[in-house]
Amino acid sequence: MKITAAIARTKGAPMTIETIEIDEPRDDEVLVRVVATGVCHTDMVMRDQLLPIPLPAVLGHEGAGIVERVGKSVSKVKPGDHVVMTFDSCGACPSCSEHEPAYCHAIVPLNFLAGRADGSTGLSKGREAIHSHVFGQSSFASHALCHVRNVVKVPDTLELEKLGPLACGVQTGAGTVLNALKVRKGKSVAVFGSGTVGLSAVMAAKYAGAAPIIAVDLVDSRLAMARELGAPHTINARRADVAKEIMTATTAGLDYAIDTTGVPEVIGQAVSCLAPRGSCAVVGAVTPGALLPIDGSQLMSLGRSVRGVVEGSSDPDVFIPKLIEMHLEGHLPYDKMIGYYPFSAINQAIADSETGKCIKPILRMDQA
Numbered sequence: 001m002k003i004t005a006a007i008a009r010t011k012g013a014p015m016t017i018e019t020i021e022i023d024e025p026r027d028d029e030v031l032v033r034v035v036a037t038g039v040c041h042t043d044m045v046m047r048d049q050l051l052p053i054p055l056p057a058v059l060g061h062e063g064a065g066i067v068e069r070v071g072k073s074v075s076k077v078k079p080g081d082h083v084v085m086t087f088d089s090c091g092a093c094p095s096c097s098e099h100e101p102a103y104c105h106a107i108v109p110l111n112f113l114a115g116r117a118d119g120s121t122g123l124s125k126g127r128e129a130i131h132s133h134v135f136g137q138s139s140f141a142s143h144a145l146c147h148v149r150n151v152v153k154v155p156d157t158l159e160l161e162k163l164g165p166l167a168c169g170v171q172t173g174a175g176t177v178l179n180a181l182k183v184r185k186g187k188s189v190a191v192f193g194s195g196t197v198g199l200s201a202v203m204a205a206k207y208a209g210a211a212p213i214i215a216v217d218l219v220d221s222r223l224a225m226a227r228e229l230g231a232p233h234t235i236n237a238r239r240a241d242v243a244k245e246i247m248t249a250t251t252a253g254l255d256y257a258i259d260t261t262g263v264p265e266v267i268g269q270a271v272s273c274l275a276p277r278g279s280c281a282v283v284g285a286v287t288p289g290a291l292l293p294i295d296g297s298q299l300m301s302l303g304r305s306v307r308g309v310v311e312g313s314s315d316p317d318v319f320i321p322k323l324i325e326m327h328l329e330g331h332l333p334y335d336k337m338i339g340y341y342p343f344s345a346i347n348q349a350i351a352d353s354e355t356g357k358c359i360k361p362i363l364r365m366d367q368a
């Protein structure tokens with residue numbers, strides 16, 4: 001079948017919208033007509049080859065759409081169902097068996113090698129293979145092939161085009177607070193970085209009853225959004241002494257710190273602001289091989305902990321419905337971060353995300 005897709009052909013270059021072919025779904029796959037897809041920072045990381053996936057490839061991993069066809073062994077969804085597309089996992093390894101698919105032992109081949117587990121791709125242009133299945137979906141396209149495990153059915157009464165970000169950015173930030181750190185009422189939280197992930201962490205911290213909630217960023221407009229979404233205390237790290245302000249706002253330092261920047265110095269600072277028994281979650285992508293500047297003596301003597309968190313430690317089949325419920329109850333107004341773009345403006349949407357002009361761009365496919 002012919003589809004329209006945005007193709008990343010060379011490192012760092014704008015994507016080109018082309019007509020290509022997509023395979024019929026295999027027995028365990030689902031073909032989805034994409035309605036809308038969020039732009040996530042990891043898409044840029046892959047385009048720029050900081051995460052070196054094979055090119056040419058179709059990126060995009062916050063897809064929302066309608067099931068068009070399913071493989072023979074698929075019973076979880078049927079044609080016509082509304083779904084969001086999330087990260088893929090194997091379903092059989094020790095992590096998947098314990099409902100921790102974000103730590104699937106096959107997370108890299110299933111999400112970051114731009115192909116199926118057997119190395120094949122589901123997309124082509126004439127004789128040229130186009131890499132597919134990025135985050136199990138490659139949803140910068142009119143249609144996406146997913147594995148049955150990485151589609152989550154959503155109610156068809158909801159506005160489908162705004163649901164995609166629940167499947168990566170929102171799930172990552174909110175899940176870090178609610179699933180990984182299990183933030184409790186009255187505990188202090190600081191979130192470093194106020195993009196989609198950080199702001200989702202702020203909303204979830206407010207939901208959990210944390211106090212004070214502090215947001216740290218370099219961009220004033222993002223900090224204004226953080227205040228609107230639940231962090232009354234904001235710090236612009238370009239102008240203020242972050243550690244001093246955090247110590248003033250808390251009694252003995254932070255109970256929880258969440259780093260969404262992936263910058264080693266910021267992570268080191270976040271850890272240095274922890275109270276005794278405080279925990280820091282490292283959520284932002286740290287460059288492979290980078291070491292963190294953490295005082296080991298203080299880590300030990302203050303009983304601090306530091307842990308990595310992927311996709312908010314979420315089991316998407318359970319957590320995405322929970323996020324929808326929170327949103328409908330008014331606790332997760334993530335739509336305040338959204339700006340809509342036609343699919344044809346994908347490169348502009350990415351540019352606006354990089355400059356901070358739009359926190360969460362969503363591409364509408366019907367306007368291709």
Ligand SMILES: [Zn+2]
Pocket residue numbers: 040041042043061168169
């Ligand atoms: Zn993402």
Ligand SMILES: [Zn+2]
Pocket residue numbers: 089090091092093094095096097101103104105106
């Ligand atoms: Zn697994």
